[in-house]
Amino acid sequence: MVRRTALIALTICALIAGCGSRLTDEQRAALVVPQGGSAGAQDGVVTGEDGAVPDGTAGEQPGAANPQQPNKQPNPPGSIAGACQGTGGATDKGVTAGEITIANISDISGPVPGIFQSAQQATKAFVEYFNATQGSVCGRKLKLVSFDSRTDSGGDQQATAQACDQAFALVGSMSAFDQGGGPAAQGCGIPDLRASTVTAQRQRTAVSFGAASNVVNLVSSAGPDLVKQAFPGAIGNAAYMYLNADASAQNAKSMQKAAEARGIKFVYSQAIDIADVNYAPYVAKLKETGAKIVYWIGSAQYAVRLQQAMRQQGYTPEAFITDPSAYDPVYVRQGGAAVDGTVVYTNGALFEESNAQVALYKQWLGRVAPGAAPSYFGMFAWAAARLFVTTAAKVGPQLTRKAMIDAVRQVHDFTAEGMVAPQDVGGKRTSACMTLVKLKGGAWSRLAPASGYSCGSLIDTGVGG
Numbered sequence: 001m002v003r004r005t006a007l008i009a010l011t012i013c014a015l016i017a018g019c020g021s022r023l024t025d026e027q028r029a030a031l032v033v034p035q036g037g038s039a040g041a042q043d044g045v046v047t048g049e050d051g052a053v054p055d056g057t058a059g060e061q062p063g064a065a066n067p068q069q070p071n072k073q074p075n076p077p078g079s080i081a082g083a084c085q086g087t088g089g090a091t092d093k094g095v096t097a098g099e100i101t102i103a104n105i106s107d108i109s110g111p112v113p114g115i116f117q118s119a120q121q122a123t124k125a126f127v128e129y130f131n132a133t134q135g136s137v138c139g140r141k142l143k144l145v146s147f148d149s150r151t152d153s154g155g156d157q158q159a160t161a162q163a164c165d166q167a168f169a170l171v172g173s174m175s176a177f178d179q180g181g182g183p184a185a186q187g188c189g190i191p192d193l194r195a196s197t198v199t200a201q202r203q204r205t206a207v208s209f210g211a212a213s214n215v216v217n218l219v220s221s222a223g224p225d226l227v228k229q230a231f232p233g234a235i236g237n238a239a240y241m242y243l244n245a246d247a248s249a250q251n252a253k254s255m256q257k258a259a260e261a262r263g264i265k266f267v268y269s270q271a272i273d274i275a276d277v278n279y280a281p282y283v284a285k286l287k288e289t290g291a292k293i294v295y296w297i298g299s300a301q302y303a304v305r306l307q308q309a310m311r312q313q314g315y316t317p318e319a320f321i322t323d324p325s326a327y328d329p330v331y332v333r334q335g336g337a338a339v340d341g342t343v344v345y346t347n348g349a350l351f352e353e354s355n356a357q358v359a360l361y362k363q364w365l366g367r368v369a370p371g372a373a374p375s376y377f378g379m380f381a382w383a384a385a386r387l388f389v390t391t392a393a394k395v396g397p398q399l400t401r402k403a404m405i406d407a408v409r410q411v412h413d414f415t416a417e418g419m420v421a422p423q424d425v426g427g428k429r430t431s432a433c434m435t436l437v438k439l440k441g442g443a444w445s446r447l448a449p450a451s452g453y454s455c456g457s458l459i460d461t462g463v464g465g
Contacts, residue, residue, distance in 0.1 A: 087139035088397035094168030095399050098136075101143045102127075102388065103167035104381075105159040105181065106174045110151025116174035119195045120146055122378035123172035125364035126385035137389055138397045149173075153180030164188035169404060171388045172211075172381035178202040191404040193388050193425075195381040200464070209408055209425050211384035211416070212347065216250050216464035218430040219258035221456030223345055226436050226448045227293070227321065228263065230343075234292035234318040235264045241282065241306065243298030244271035252297040254463035259295075261459055267291055272302070279309035287315050296322040303342075304335040311338045319343050324376040332442055342439045343447060347421040347431050348379045352444055357382070357419035383416035387425065421453045432456055 087097050094101040104123040106116040127144045145166055147159035160181030163170055169191040175181070178194070179201035185192045185208060192208040202208050203215070228235050238259070242252035249271060256266060267289040270282060283306075286294060294310075294317045296303045303322050310316065321343045325331070331339065349355040351362075351374055361382045362374050391411065395403045409426040421433035433453035437444050448454065 084138040084393040084396055086397045088399065091398055092168060092400045093164075094166065095140070098140055099143050100137060100140045100169075100392065100399070101145060101167045102169050102171040102385075103145045103147060103163035104172050105147045105149050105156060105163060105170060106172075106381075107151040107176055108148040112151065115151060115176065116195075116377055118372065118375040118378035119172055119174035119381035121365060121369045121372055122195075122361060122374075122381035123385050125361065125368045126172070126382050128368055129360060129364040130385075130389060134389070137392045138399065140399075142389070149175040149177070149181070151176050153177035156180035157184055160184040160190075164190050168399070168401065169193065169388060172384040174198075174377050174381060182208065189401050189405075191388075191401055191408065193384045193408065195377055195384050203428060207405055209411075209428065210380075211387060211414070211423060211425060212380040212420070213423065213425065213428050213430070215428065215430045216254050217461050218458045219255055219461055220430060220432045220434065221258070221262055221459055222432060222434050222454045223255070223456075224259040224262035224264055225456055226345075226434065226454050227259075227319070230436060230448050231293060231319050236292075237290050238264050238266045238293040238295065239268040239270070239286055239289065239291035239317075240266055240295045240297075241270055241272060242296065243302055244273045245298075248297045250464040252295075254461040255295070255297070257461040257463060258459040261461075264293075272298070272306075277305075279306050280313065282306070283309045283313045283315055286310070286317070287313065292318045294320050296320065300325045300328065300331045301334065304331065304339060307335060307342075308338045316341070321345070324348070326439075327376055327437065327444065329373050332439065340439055340441065344437050344439075344444075345434050346376065346437060347423075347434050347453065348376055349419050350435065350437060350444070350446060353446070355418060357386075357417050361419075379419060383414075383420050386416050386419075387411065387414060422455070430458060432458055 089097045104120050106120040108114060108117050108120065124144055124146070127142045131141050145163070147163060149156040149159050156175045156177055157180040160170070161184045164184060167190070170185065171193050172195050173192070174195045176198065178197060179199040182202045182205040186205050189207060192205070194208060194210050196212040196214065197203045197208055197210040198214070200216070203210075203213070240252055240256045242248050256269060260266065268285060268291055270285065272279070272282060296306060300322070303326055307320060320341060324344055324346045326339070326342055327344045327346055349358050351358060358374070358379065361379060365372055365374055365378065391407045392399055392404065395407050411426040412424045414423045414425050415421070421431050423431050433455040435449065435453050436447040438447040
């Protein structure tokens, strides 16, 4: 079912028991993207009727209104930089009187080249934006060093070990096999503020936090409730299809249990093997059971394959629902007419709507990576970078790794100035809020709620807890 409230992170790892460090090319191509998620922090949240949280379209930030003059106000009133004055000199590894070195470790190469390049690009974009418009954090500019985790747990481990020696913190990272770097990060005590943690091992690492965090057993009631509101005549005949991989299977089972607890009835549930290329039997079963809603948990390319098979047999459910991995131009191009009508749940702002932080992200992404498209993962990497600088400013001139980690643990209501739904970063709990968007005529638009996010309670399904 729609997975817990914001559902955002995970099924990218385990395609074999224990999330092995090396997979076949077919298995790696099947990586499932993070879903909605939870994190935490300092921005206040205003709740509207029925638990809806309005979009936080905060006032334009410096550099957004006039892209030709990014240095016009290096220290505008109320800016991040203005929150901290003075410097404490070289207070910890990667920190000098004038500079803080941060590192981003993301999957760039591998069987699916550039799978999380958008997270690295977004982190770079934020660093450029911050240095040009915000001045500094306690007199210190940001310096970014980037590493490629190679879609491999060994690559993540090696990159993390290097970053431990070269940087003060990890920021905005996104790796499919992020369990690899957990022990190294824990061992050197480096603050690790990721776009999302996608494996249970990394989630349990004390120094690691996700701007979009995910706990398998905690599912928000907002997801199933939104689906019930949008498709009231179909909730008695739902099906759950998922990739036959450990993490995706766990998430599917957990979300299905949460949906059942909210009154959605499932007539069919089926895992699809990664190497299976014949989806016709599954579609035949969907038709036989009369499924009107089809949920999918797995990578977007497999969602395309399933929907193409559905179209070939003349089967069109009332709703095809999947995670934010499909909220991407590549999915739309690959699927064409076959994927029209797809419904996606997300806990981030919509690219099609007005949002000041999203506008900044798009603007500065265009500067550092011309032609690159903004993405869900990039959005949360930008959010992680913003959380890093605001938290560092609160720590003050005497910036240390321990002080930074302690401060992040206190972040429980983070929205990145309205860019993402409220996230309990420090508590490492699933977000309770989400939005549904629908693809129609090749374009995405809001389905529910009418504005902002719908927030519910967290359901403990007991799966993977």
